[in-house]
Amino acid sequence: MLGVVERLWRYPIKSTGGERLDQVAVESRGLAGDRLWAVRDAAGKFGSGKNTRRFRRMPGLLRLGSRYPNGLGEPQLLDTAGQPVADSDAYLRAYLRRDDVALAPEGEVSHFDQLPLSVLTTATLDWIRRALPGVPVDERRFRPNILVRTPPDTVPFVEDDWLGKTAVIGEGARIEFVRSSERCVMVNEAQPDLPHSSLVLKKIAAAHDNRLDALARVLTPGHIAVGDPLMLA
Known part of the structure; x- marks a missing residue:
């Protein structure tokens, strides 16, 4: 063991x-459900702590939280105080100061x-x-x-x-x-x-x-x- x-x-x-x-x-x-969603920009890159071919550095994401409140499905985004936000995309655009980001489920390109x-x-x-x-x-x-x-x-x-x-x-x-x-x-x-x-x-x-x-x-x-x-x- x-x-x-x-x-x-x-x-x-x-x-x-x-x-x-x-x-x-x-x-x-x-x-089940791990990293099934990501913050995606207009170029199709996913929010991360680094810049690569697939990922775009978006500082501050780690200060936010996420959870599945009712099993799987669309996750709930939590703000810096740990409280759920009413509109995830609107909150992310204001928080990241970018108007081209939104939550997106995994497609053909892995989030891992x-x-x-x-x-x-x-x-x-x-x-x-x-x-x-x-x-x-x-x-x-x-x-x-x-x-x-x-x-x-x-x-x-x-x-x-x-x-x-x-x-x-x-x-x-x-x-x-x-x-x-x-x-x-x-x-x-x-x-x-x-x-x-x-x-x-x-x-x-x-x-x-x-x-x-x-x-x-x-x-x-x-x-x-x-x-x-x-x-x-």
Whole structure:
């Protein structure tokens, strides 16, 4: 057994704050509803913390939140105070000071940066906290889907040992660990109760070649919940 599911996170709108879950379905695409929506501009690029071929940097999105209030469907956008907004598109245009943005569901172009599931351990998270004693850090900076509680003597970056292996979790879900996330400036960005700090990315770059977590693909859909064991298959 690698550990136990400590927390589950889903991000209904890409690059915004997510919602904590007690349980969730795992589909072939990833957690049901995860990053299924994004802020899209007139050029078809998605709001993110960086500029790439698919993504457009839109500073401030991480200060907002998102959730599915009634199961799946169109998500609810939350303002900087955590309150739902009446008109998501109107709020985003005023907040981002752009008149060409709107919420859009995923189409042919994936909203995922890399792979659909990000798994992070408490061993790695606790190491980062110790390495940055003056910087508020929790898993929200790294946006995992699954935070795994590992045994007390587990070494940091144990996720590296899982790459190339398969694991089972919850009711029938089977995943394959593929590689680590290559981190960007989003880990530095301000979120509610988490101030901006350039030290976070610098520390990850120096200690672990800018890599953090284990990214996985879904081999067999299933259902997972907080408290489920994560076990090598």
